[in-house]
Every structure is written in structure tokens, then in C-alpha cells.
Amino acid sequence: MPYVESAVRSRQVVAAARAVMMRAGVGGLTMRAVANEAQIPLGTLQYVYPTKLGLLHAVIEDVVEEIATVLRDSAELDAGLGHAISNGLRNFWSDLVIDHHALQLLQLELVTHALRTPGLEDLPRWQYERYCQVVSDWCAMAAARADEVCAVPYSQLARVLVAGVDGLIVQHVVSPNSDHAADDVEALIQMIVSLAAPQPRSTASA
Structure with a gap:
């Protein structure tokens, strides 16, 4: 060999x-x-x-980094916070959820398996912290480039966004329906943008 x-x-x-x-x-x-x-x-x-434990650890890290990379690259950061949230969610859903049923099912399995496995139980917390940090960073960057402010801390905005996407992914894995998913993604976008309530910094400080 x-x-x-x-x-x-x-x-x-x-x-x-x-x-x-x-x-x-x-x-x-x-x-x-x-x-x-x-x-x-x-x-x-x-x-x-x-060991199989070491291999599983490496697989979880690999899956998390793939998803985090797509999250990071999905947002368009030069047209304001609302645009970044809207396009980021749409692009992520298109790039990594639609037609990626097996990957999303594997991610769900890995989370629950890790939580129950000594030696892996801390990985899910790191996983979601990683996702939230990526989203928080690009939300903050989009707002800064547009000279906007967000109504809630970026860390909270990211947690709610990630939780919302996670819930939609579970529903889509359990009962795939592209039309429902598309409508639900748009509804989630509206809710997250409303939560962020971006406005020009000059208006907010007036």
C-alpha cells in the first residue's frame, strides 16, 4: 500500500x-x-x-465545521442586518438542508449519541456555541457595515436564530415537505428580523 x-x-x-x-x-x-x-x-x-470513541469525536468535529462554514459563507453582509439574516437563512437552507436529508439526520443522531456517551458529552455544547458564534459574528458585521444597531444582543439573536433553524430542520427530516419548509423559513426570517429590529445608528441615538 x-x-x-x-x-x-x-x-x-x-x-x-x-x-x-x-x-x-x-x-x-x-x-x-x-x-x-x-x-x-x-x-x-x-x-x-x-478507538471508535476517538473516531466519533473526529466525525462530530468534521460535521460541525462543515455546517459552521456554510453558515459563515451563507450571509451577505453588505446590505444591512435584515438582508444578512434573510439571505443567510435562505442560502443555508438551500445549500445544506434541501436534498441533504441524510446529513441532517446524521447531525441529529450525533447530538443525542454524544449527550449519552461518556467522553463525548461536552461536544454538543461546543457544537451549538460554535454555530451561535458564527451567526453572532456575521450579524454584528452586517450591522456595523450598514451603521445599524440591533434591538437585542447579538448573542441572543444568534441563539434564537439557531434554535429556530434547528426546529425547522427536525420537522423537515421527520416529514419532508418543500412547500411547507419554504413558507416556514420565510416566517422564521420575519420573526428574527422583527426581533433584531435593525435601525440606523443615528436614529437609535437621537
């Missing part, structure tokens, strides 16, 4: 583990199944990730 750098091999193994779990769920994850998916010997896999 040709030599493969450890960082490349690690990414290969994580991708294989994700593929296994997207087909068979977290309960279907075995080291042998991942080795077969990655087309590497079991011993090679165990050298990279000696």
Missing part, C-alpha cells in the same frame, strides 16, 4: 465513517465497516484512530 500522509489518511477515514453512518446510522458504525468503506486494512484504521 502506498504511503499516505497522516492528515490525508485522517480525512479519508472521517469521510468513510460519515458515509457509513449516513447509510446505517450511528448504531451501524463499526471500525471494520469504516475500514471497508475507506478501502484500507483494519490495522491502518486503528493506527489512525485507535
